[in-house]
Amino acid sequence: MIVIFSILLRAKRSLRYNSLAYGALFGLAATAAMFSPAEVVPGVRIDGRYVMLIIAAPFGGTYAALMSLLLAGTARFFIGGQAMFAGIVGIALASALSIIYRKVTNNRRDFWGFCALGILAFCPAFTLFILPFEVARPVFETNALPFLIANFLGVMIAGKFLCLEVNYHTHLKTVTSDLETDALTKIGNRYLFDKLEYNRFNGRASSPFAILLIDIDHFKNLNDRYGHDVGDRVLQHIAAVISSSVRETDLAIRYGGEEFVVIMPNATIDQADRTAARIQNTLRQNPFPLGRENIGVTFSAGVSASEDGASPLSSIVKKADQALYQAKDAGRDAIMKSEV
The missing domain is CATH 3.30.70.270 (Reverse transcriptase/Diguanylate cyclase domain)
Known part of the structure; x- marks a missing residue:
């Protein structure tokens, strides 16, 4: 995923096109995570989809979050199972939190920002309680802490690597711009x-x-x-x-x-x-x-x-x-x- 993200960073397209492309990448990554889940009880799956969904807006913008929501939500619908509706609601909640975080924090992408995103990635777990309480409670009690740790670490690691790519691309773009710009007049050289x-x-x-x-x-x-x-x-x-x-x-x-x-x-x-x-x-x-x-x-x-x-x-x-x-x-x- 990091390699494809790096390629998209270098694509000279419109901001909206790039945002949709990032969204497709994060949405497909979330879908891939759903196809390799940990199934705690029949029809109830826990996976790393929320890591991809929660970082979609900070790294791709609002359109990216909406595109990843569409792709991941559609995939969850076709996967089906007892928790299908809860899963789709969780996906929608993760995407909404991603967009809200971007707007409220002015797209903060540092250590503490990723800590906050890691915690937010746990919030969709509460949509389990859309299921019957007797089904949701034991699943939540058993898996809440591992789920929180996995999502927290997933956001921290993915965010760090994506930030490295963004910073490298920004530096490369600055160097290239300096090479192509006349120092005196600030136009092309x-x-x-x-x-x-x-x-x-x-x-x-x-x-x-x-x-x-x-x-x-x-x-x-x-x-x-x-x-x-x-x-x-x-x-x-x-x-x-x-x-x-x-x-x-x-x-x-x-x-x-x-x-x-x-x-x-x-x-x-x-x-x-x-x-x-x-x-x-x-x-x-x-x-x-x-x-x-x-x-x-x-x-x-x-x-x-x-x-x-x-x-x-x-x-x-x-x-x-x-x-x-x-x-x-x-x-x-x-x-x-x-x-x-």
């Missing part, structure tokens, strides 16, 4: 561009895309006049303007020095041209403030596109670069389109 190029070259992406290549005009003069610290702040300002002017699906990258690339999936060259014009107008309306002075910054840009998505990123960037030089030759502060 050349490493990210090269990674995208590699993925596209290996056939992992084939959708149409457009490229917008931006080069700040006379940036060296700006550095010489105001200093490199001001130049760095100007780069941050421009990166912020670019990020706020593109679509959520577009990817802004600092390509090198004062050059920026915007990769626009499922976009035409005309859409890229309009985006460049929007960035240009926004930058004109929002010059970089330096004390009482506003520094007007302009850029030259070249746009190109791959209509079938088959071309390497680098070849489309090269075409955009050629268009960029045409914009510079035209006097700068201009946008030029390449031949598609």
Whole structure:
């Protein structure tokens, strides 16, 4: 289960999809536990299902708890037996307690949090008293303490291993993000561009895309006049303007020095041209403030596109670069389109 959980952590899906996938995992684990129970009296089974159900919401969210409830409840129905109804009620109670715990404790996942979950995992045992009292009492008296210990330890162990996986994934995600993020501007960097190029070259992406290549005009003069610290702040300002002017699906990258690339999936060259014009107008309306002075910054840009998505990123960037030089030759502060 831990291995599958780790795989799901790395899946790049929507939060709801991931939550349902976690729920399926916990629900199937609970079902598997029900098929290897300790049968204390005919039709009355005790197993580790509640461990899986009680940790569903803390590690997968509300949808995970509901999905695990559906799967485990359905399985218990088909298993049948004298305690079928009590079992289904216990499953529902465990799922409800899982959701309540997540909301009340702000999803606390530490030692004391798992202690609380371990105790909560014992609560569904009281649904045994839905059975006739003369059946439920001896079962409860005989098995209550072992059941409490088993569920408590099960939650502590499962929670610990799942937390290790979550922490490792979070650390890996942070490291990867740092590798792919420009330290100054906080947008994508050349490493990210090269990674995208590699993925596209290996056939992992084939959708149409457009490229917008931006080069700040006379940036060296700006550095010489105001200093490199001001130049760095100007780069941050421009990166912020670019990020706020593109679509959520577009990817802004600092390509090198004062050059920026915007990769626009499922976009035409005309859409890229309009985006460049929007960035240009926004930058004109929002010059970089330096004390009482506003520094007007302009850029030259070249746009190109791959209509079938088959071309390497680098070849489309090269075409955009050629268009960029045409914009510079035209006097700068201009946008030029390449031949598609």
